[in-house]
Amino acid sequence: MPGDDGLLTQDSTRGLTAAEVAERVAAGRTNDVPSRTSRSAWEIVRANVFTRINAIFAVLAVIIFSTGYLLDGLFAGVIVANSVVGIVQELRAKRTLDRLAIVGQVRPRVRRDGTSGELAPEEVVADDVIEIGAGDQVVVDGEVLAADALEVDESLLTGESDPVVKHAGDPIMSGSFVVAGNGAYRATKVGSEAYAAKLAEEAGRFTLVDSELRNGINKILKVITYLLVPAGALSIYNQLSGSQALPAALRGMVAALVPMVPEGLILLTSVAFAVGVIRLGRRQCLVNELPAIEGLARVDVVCADKTGTLTENAMRLSELRRLHEAGETPETVLAALAAADPRPNASLAAIAEGCPAAPDWTPTAVVPFSSARKWSGAAFGEHGDWVLGAPDVLLPAESEERAEAERIGAQGLRVLLLGRAANAVDAPDGPGKVTPVALAVLEQKIRGDARETLDYFAAQGVAVKLISGDNAVSVGGVARALALPGGEAPVDARTLSEDPGKLADQLESTAVFGRATPAQKRAMVAALQAGGHTVAMTGDGVNDVLALKDSDVGVAMGAGSPATRSVAQIVLLDNAFATLPHVVGEGRRVIGNIERVANLFLTKTVYSVLLALIVGVPGLIGLDAMPYPFLPRHVTIVGWFTIGLPAFVLSLAPNNDRARPGFVGRVLRMAVPAGVVIGAASFVSYILVHPGNATTEAAQVQASTTALMTLMALALWVLAVVARPYTWWKAALVATMAVVSALMFVLPWTREIFQLDPSNTGYTLTAVLCAAAGVVLIEIGRWIGNRIGRPGP
Structure with a gap:
């Protein structure tokens, strides 16, 4: 490859031999740090199993199992469910990302045994000779061997946007890219020694960082953590300091703590993103x-x-409009210019296809095209210096030829000027005055x-x-x-x-x-x-x-x-530019659906914290400690039918709502009032029917059933609110959850398993009235929240 820095040596031209490559592979001198688009399988398993929420639930499960009430440990299934769902979805997303990454992988051209061929980045070894041209990324650190007007942009490394001209012997860094010219370099640092390894690791990782949605959820969880500490401590003190037997006290404590944790929110956020990756992957995105x-x-x-x-990337030479005679035919000069550039861009490739008969001219200087110059050129000795580029850059504003080019360009065509340069194209003052010879008209297909x-x-x-x-x-x-x-x-x-x-x-x-x-x-x-x-x-x-x-x-x-x-x-x-609307649609689905399910999870957290505080206050001020209204099995089934199952369906459903800022504020405006109403209504219904601590177990079961009816009804109402506007499948989802929840109070075997007794008609009527009042208050709170959150005129 001739260049402004001389010719490569014969060894450099041939590159490494197969034996030399094998020797370097055996010595471990390979570029063995490939870009990763996702975590490893073990990292995925570890991240989904060993979580803070799983640890909390595991400790609470051990406490419950130690009491002998195994059914009250049903919430431990959340550990398995969260882990399995998260692992399966992320592994699916990993396979999709890894497959697509291979398709879109940067593949450098490497010389070995005198021939050039594309290799995967990890197949490059130390001392490989790598060819580069305009648009190529430098994949490993190296030393320039030859350069033809080689300009490299190192802005990703230094922040300096001006291209750097490279000559033979200059260092070249991975992470930079070629903006003009072409050349070759020898790999000097590969693998973890090269800057590209760090760049690829940061640029191609399966990550959720810097997400407004994720940051909003983390902010909410931070606030919840502060609430959990006093509520949890009060609940533990209240249940363990009362007159209850230790097993019953432990059951009440666990029942109070379990629903405070929004265990599925982060999981469903990750799943929603992962499913989005899989769906877009099917569209080759x-x-x-x-x-x-x-x-x-x-x-x-x-x-x-x-x-x-x-427009399409490929073009076609549709017309060659002659302007002035210049001793050489435009077709001949254009063919020579195309042959002189070893890495032609799309325009020059179209010209080469339209003018295939290249003359036997030897270029003495070549100036490749660059976006900054808007022209390329070459010197052919006695045949002169020629340029090809933008007419409005190479010609003065008053030029008739420039006006003609603009008239043609107004039709949506690309027009390049072929002209003879007065000065040497590679001189500092080149190309000087340009004599227009022809206009090359290229068609671009929209x-x-x-x-x-x-x-x-x-x-x-x-x-x-x-x-x-x-x-x-x-x-x-x-x-x-x-x-x-x-x-x-x-x-x-x-x-x-x-x-x-x-x-x-x-x-x-x-x-x-x-x-x-x-x-x-x-x-x-x-x-x-x-x-x-x-x-x-x-x-x-x-x-x-x-x-x-x-x-x-x-x-x-x-x-x-x-x-x-x-x-x-x-x-x-x-x-396919048309894929972008699908990406927008996936983003809207993720944002809208996570906002929906966040309302459900945070409403549960609010009413759980409130109930723990209300129930714990009497014992704190010296009154008789009141047993917690619910058993762990109660809060588990409430979570399943009013949050867990419907939230999973809603998180994956279609959603075309416009993305709006203010995610945290909207969620809190819905969840806090609704949670306060549910907690207060459930406690009121419990107090109205609670016979006091010195009572039979049967009476306590009836009081707990009454409170659970109120809680379940209002939690289902919040689900119905979150599901709006209704479609047939949303209505079916809410109706199914309501029917399943009602059957729990009706079927004898479920009443026995979950220790429910709805036989007292008066108590049931109390639950209905408290729930009805709660529905009204939830709707009023929602209306006020919408008014507060409505943007101004």
Whole structure:
């Protein structure tokens, strides 16, 4: 490979031999730290079994089993259920992620025995010779052997966005990527020694960090922890200091503590995310970071690149319009330019296909295309210096040829200028004045699903900003073809203000931009974020990497450059822009459904803490300690039929509700009043029928049954409220839970198992009246909560 730094040695050109590779593998000098998209199977099992909640329930189960009342230990089944469900779903998600990661894996080109071929990153060994070109990611640390105008972006390492020109002998770091030129380097650090190992581990992990939903749940659980300490201590003191026998006191203590813990909330959050990964995986969508599903549902601005996103990545040379004679035919020069570039981009590949008869010209200098320059070029000795690039960059504003190119570009076509350069293309002042010779007109096919996807975002109130490095007029033509608002007035990004505040104002009033450099795309994303927007960036080229990295959600096309895929949170492996609405839908399903089930779990926690406090206060102030109204088996079945089973169904159900901020506030506005009402109503019904501590066991069972009826009825009402608006399956779910709960009080064998006695008609009427009053209060509290949480005008 010739370059500005000379030729490679013969050994370097051939690369390692098979024997040398085997020797390095045997010595362990391999890149054996592959990027992982998920935890190992053992880590998944350990994370789902050895949890704080499982530990609490295990201790309480041991206490109950020690009393001999085995049925009161039914809640221990939660340990098994939580662990099994979590393990199964996460293993399924792991298989999906690992399979998709292999499809979308960066595969470097490595020279061995004189030939080049693609290898998986972990197959690279020390001293391998790796070829690189525009858009390639550097997978291991190394030393440059040869470079043809090689420019490397190291912003992921240093934060400096300006490309660094590399020469032979220069170090090159994994985690950087090539923005222009091509070359080769020798691997010097592989495996855990290379920076790529750390980068891949952080970028590709199955994780729930930085999730607004997850953070909100953690905040709620933190508050609950503070409430559990005094409530739990009071319950223990009250039950153990009374006149009850030790087994009965322990049963009451456990019954008070078990429902305080929202045991299934975190589990169902993880399951909902995992199921989302599996569903999107079936659509060939790789989710590198799970919060991206949630994040895209919250996005209100999508910055879309044109080429490869709204249009097909492949192009066709449709016309070659001659402008001036220059001694050489345009077809010959274009073929020579295409042959001189060993890693042609999509435009040059289309030209090479349209002009296949390459002359036998030897290039003396080559300047590959870069997004910053907007042109490429080559010097061919006596045949002259030639450039191919954007007409509006290479020609003055008053040029007739430039005006002609803009007229053609207004039809949605890509137009490149072929011109003869007055100066050497690789000189500091190159290319100098450019004499226009021909216009190469390329056709870009608009994706068939682009219009439908843009219409979806418009209907959802999500603004779309079309940002491209192409000519603004050409970009406007594509926007008009897609009926994108603002397509009739595209803006040249070179005219935009550099002041972030003014730039933000310009972005609010404009939707279509052309001639945007990588740095400008990044600045646009930052300006939108500063204006309070949640921004998603889609792209496929190396010029999109900086903006993808800085956006709230980066979406890369599977056919795009390895660099874009490595920094994006979501990769559309089948390059289908239409997959984005499905990602938004999954995010909305997760957010909406977890909010629903959080209401159920936290309502249970509130009324459990309240009951523990109310029951414990008499003993604390010197009165007779009152036995806890319920047995552990009672709170277990209430949890099953009013929370556990319905919450699992609701967490996986369809949900198209718009994602809104304020998750914690909305949940607490529903759960706290409802929990207080349920706790108070259950205690009132218990007090009204409780005959006092000096009573028979049968009378105590009847009082507990009355309180349980009230509790069950109100908990089912909260389920009915959370399930709104109703569909047939939601109504069926609520009705099924209500029927099953009622049968528990009717069937003789369930009454015996759960120690229930609803035979006292007066007590049952008391339960009904307390429940009815509770229903009214829950609805009033919900109405007030909605009024408080309603956004202002």
